[in-house]
Amino acid sequence: MLRTAAAGAGAGALGLNAFAANPLTPLRAGLQTKHIVLIVMAGGVRSRETFGSPGNVPNLVSLADEGVLYTRLHTANLGHFGASMSIVTGISEARGIRDNSRAPDPTIFEYVRKDLGLPASEVWVTTSGGAQQVNYAYGLHPDYGQRFGATTLDGDGIFNEEFKGLVARMGTPRPLSDRDSSRVEDLRRVLRGGRPADASEASRARVERYILDELGRGVTEMSGAGAGDAKALRLARNLLSVFRPRLIGVVLQQADIAHGSFNGYSEVIRRNDAAIGELVNAIKGDEGLRDSTSVFVLPEFGRDSDLNTRRGLDHGDGSDDLRFVHGVAWGPDFKRGKVVTDDRRTIDVMPTVAHMFGADARYSKGSVLKESFA
Amino acid sequence: MADPLRHRMSSRVLDPVMSTPARTNDDPPAGPIPALDDRWLRSLSTDLVGRPPYAAERERWLGKPRAPYVAALLATEEAWRHWLDEQLYYFMLIDSFRPVGTSLDELPPLLAKRAMTPRDALHRIALSTSFEARNPGADTFVTVVMEQLCGIEVQKSKRELEIGKAAYDGDGGLFLGSRATNQSDVVRIAATHQDAARHLAEREFERLTRSTLSKRERARTGKRLHRAPREFVEVLTEWLASDAYAQRVALGAPLSNRNWVRAIYVDLGGALPSDDATEALRSALDGLGDPVPLRSAIVRMLLDGEGTRAPRSGDIGDPGAWVDTTFSRLLGRAPTADERAAFVGAASTGADGPEIVLYTLVTSEEYQTS
Numbered sequence: 001m002l003r004t005a006a007a008g009a010g011a012g013a014l015g016l017n018a019f020a021a022n023p024l025t026p027l028r029a030g031l032q033t034k035h036i037v038l039i040v041m042a043g044g045v046r047s048r049e050t051f052g053s054p055g056n057v058p059n060l061v062s063l064a065d066e067g068v069l070y071t072r073l074h075t076a077n078l079g080h081f082g083a084s085m086s087i088v089t090g091i092s093e094a095r096g097i098r099d100n101s102r103a104p105d106p107t108i109f110e111y112v113r114k115d116l117g118l119p120a121s122e123v124w125v126t127t128s129g130g131a132q133q134v135n136y137a138y139g140l141h142p143d144y145g146q147r148f149g150a151t152t153l154d155g156d157g158i159f160n161e162e163f164k165g166l167v168a169r170m171g172t173p174r175p176l177s178d179r180d181s182s183r184v185e186d187l188r189r190v191l192r193g194g195r196p197a198d199a200s201e202a203s204r205a206r207v208e209r210y211i212l213d214e215l216g217r218g219v220t221e222m223s224g225a226g227a228g229d230a231k232a233l234r235l236a237r238n239l240l241s242v243f244r245p246r247l248i249g250v251v252l253q254q255a256d257i258a259h260g261s262f263n264g265y266s267e268v269i270r271r272n273d274a275a276i277g278e279l280v281n282a283i284k285g286d287e288g289l290r291d292s293t294s295v296f297v298l299p300e301f302g303r304d305s306d307l308n309t310r311r312g313l314d315h316g317d318g319s320d321d322l323r324f325v326h327g328v329a330w331g332p333d334f335k336r337g338k339v340v341t342d343d344r345r346t347i348d349v350m351p352t353v354a355h356m357f358g359a360d361a362r363y364s365k366g367s368v369l370k371e372s373f374a
Numbered sequence: 375m376a377d378p379l380r381h382r383m384s385s386r387v388l389d390p391v392m393s394t395p396a397r398t399n400d401d402p403p404a405g406p407i408p409a410l411d412d413r414w415l416r417s418l419s420t421d422l423v424g425r426p427p428y429a430a431e432r433e434r435w436l437g438k439p440r441a442p443y444v445a446a447l448l449a450t451e452e453a454w455r456h457w458l459d460e461q462l463y464y465f466m467l468i469d470s471f472r473p474v475g476t477s478l479d480e481l482p483p484l485l486a487k488r489a490m491t492p493r494d495a496l497h498r499i500a501l502s503t504s505f506e507a508r509n510p511g512a513d514t515f516v517t518v519v520m521e522q523l524c525g526i527e528v529q530k531s532k533r534e535l536e537i538g539k540a541a542y543d544g545d546g547g548l549f550l551g552s553r554a555t556n557q558s559d560v561v562r563i564a565a566t567h568q569d570a571a572r573h574l575a576e577r578e579f580e581r582l583t584r585s586t587l588s589k590r591e592r593a594r595t596g597k598r599l600h601r602a603p604r605e606f607v608e609v610l611t612e613w614l615a616s617d618a619y620a621q622r623v624a625l626g627a628p629l630s631n632r633n634w635v636r637a638i639y640v641d642l643g644g645a646l647p648s649d650d651a652t653e654a655l656r657s658a659l660d661g662l663g664d665p666v667p668l669r670s671a672i673v674r675m676l677l678d679g680e681g682t683r684a685p686r687s688g689d690i691g692d693p694g695a696w697v698d699t700t701f702s703r704l705l706g707r708a709p710t711a712d713e714r715a716a717f718v719g720a721a722s723t724g725a726d727g728p729e730i731v732l733y734t735l736v737t738s739e740e741y742q743t744s
Contacts, residue, residue, distance in 0.1 A: 157661020
């Protein structure tokens with residue numbers, strides 16, 4: 001059988017810490033931010049159930065108290081996929097609700113990786129919406145694309161009970177031994193016609209090792225309403241501690257249960273707020289992150305004003321409840337306790353992130369949220 | 375050192391059957407009768423039944439004409455089960471929305487016997503409880519019906535959307551040119567609309583050939599399928615004999631995660647995984663923007679697993695012959711001289727040599743774009 005590295009090695013023993021970035025400097029003169037977490041609370045979340053019901057979102061309220069609260073972020077009802085995509089591309093563009101394809105435009109992840117020369121392990125996306133959401137990682141623009149894409153993990157996809165059960169039955173695959181790695185690499189080089197491996201192979205090996213390690217942690221066991229979202233947020237928290245990446249996007253989805261259950265929807269919002277609280281607490285408790293990490297939180301759009309006949313909430317009435325959402329910017333470079341009541345757009349967040357990294361979001365249609373900076 | 379991909383491409387491009395123009399079944403064959411080599415066999419099998427050929431199929435069909443193979447596959451229930459799975463994936467009826475044990479299970483045998491048309495099958499899918507659960511509420515439901523069935527950009531057809539939503543809620547209206555008064559009408563009108571036939575032609579051509587149907591061909595084929603939906607099999611057969619499909623075979627095409635899971639089980643163990651195992655692995659792989667790292671881990675798991683375990687060096691007989699066959703079977707081509715020397719050397723080194731060879735080949739980019 002293929003000889004493998006020592007069984008049962010944890011992240012540290014496997015050398016994952018070595019993959020964490022070296023101490024980083026801020027990316028833009030005058031700013032302290034080194035890491036950004038962009039949380040898209042997708043699935044359709046009205047302001048009425050967030051900042052209109054502070055009891056649902058105590059952690060978001062605290063975040064807003066310590067940062068900047070936007071009360072009128074204009075959205076476009078492009079379907080969940082299109083509206084969330086517009087946040088990461090900075091361009092409002094119609095996409096089919098069940099479209100399972102890449103956008104033609106670059107995403108924030110590509111701008112940042114390309115302009116800053118970052119490896120894939122520095123830019124991640126965690127999602128909860130399944131196969132469709134891995135399309136947020138990169139677009140099809142010829143100057144950007146897959147080679148600058150984010151490393152994407154869907155919490156409910158990889159860390160599902162069925163997969164874990166299968167792995168348990170068949171035996172957890174372990175990394176190749178050094179000797180076998182060398183034999184395989186020799187053959188791969190021949191298959192490549194003598195060319196050396198590119199950087200993506202090393203990056204893939206790191207990701208593979210991380211996934212196998214993560215399978216042994218508690219993410220798989222999470223269950224109940226909004227478990228997929230909770231997994232995505234937990235993964236983001238774990239990735240921050242293991243890789244300390246420059247940028248993590250988190251795209252949630254499960255609030256869409258609202259179509260059939262208002263109570264379930266409210267529960268998802270409360271659970272996501274708690275998970276965001278845990279994430280922020282982990283940042284605050286980490287010496288290497290607390291003074292250098294910024295967080296953005298915003299839904300992709302809201303929901304209808306009135307309940308439907310199933311006592312749920314759809315999204316298609318064109319009301320202000322649907323078209324405007326609240327959003328938060330928190331971190332060392334933002335004002336504290338500021339409330340912006342003027343109209344802004346959800347697509348403005350992406351160029352703001354790019355601005356903080358010194359990247360040029362050249363195709364974005366949004367504007368930098370300048371009033372948020374201290 | 376020779377570039378194996380270049381070798382593969384040049385050997386394909388020089389193949390006289392590659393330049394065979396698109397034909398219809400009514401045309402007499404022009405030039406050499408297209409025959410099945412490993413590459414064609416693997417591509418057709420993957421595209422039509424979602425797995426590589428079994429050993430017995432390979433033995434039976436290698437060197438035989440392509441057309442009877444295509445006809446034989448399209449008459450199987452397995453091909454239409456695969457077609458149905460592809461459609462369910464297109465509608466994102468997967469994971470918790472995947473219909474299991476429903477009336478949709480009746481569709482593959484009916485489609486294989488041509489007792490039902492693909493248009494009718496899509497209609498049934500859109501009427502299923504899974505589709506309803508996946509697309510809850512008037513706005514989402516009607517939007518998805520218009521987008522997915524008819525290829526309509528709803529942002530440019532807002533009036534039609536509003537009429538469809540009203541009909542969904544029980545109010546009457548003229549939806550896509552026909553009178554609709556309920557949710558069922560909305561589905562029926564969309565599924566049988568000429569735009570649906572055009573959209574089906576467009577996306578099925580792209581699924582098979584990985585290229586885009588020209589506007590003119592889209593209109594022509596859409597009109598044909600709208601008038602005669604039973605001719606879908608003839609349309610598929612023509613596409614599979616076209617230059618566009620020959621190009622897809624020559625260049626290779628990335629294996630979807632589902633097809634990769636099925637391929638790796640068949641290639642390593644000679645049998646398909648259970649549906650549950652397929653879905654668990656497919657779902658896990660779909661959760662990664664780049665599935666390659668997890669695919670490699672799964673391969674290692676299988677190479678050490680019951681039923682898919684790699685042979686030992688003492689089991690393979692002549693290493694040279696084994697490497698030749700393994701290249702043809704997995705990559706659809708012969709090894710170059712450099713490859714043959716290196717892989718025969720590896721297969722002969724240590725008891726686990728064949729395992730190293732198999733691991734290298736099935737985790738290669740070439741295998742994953744076959």
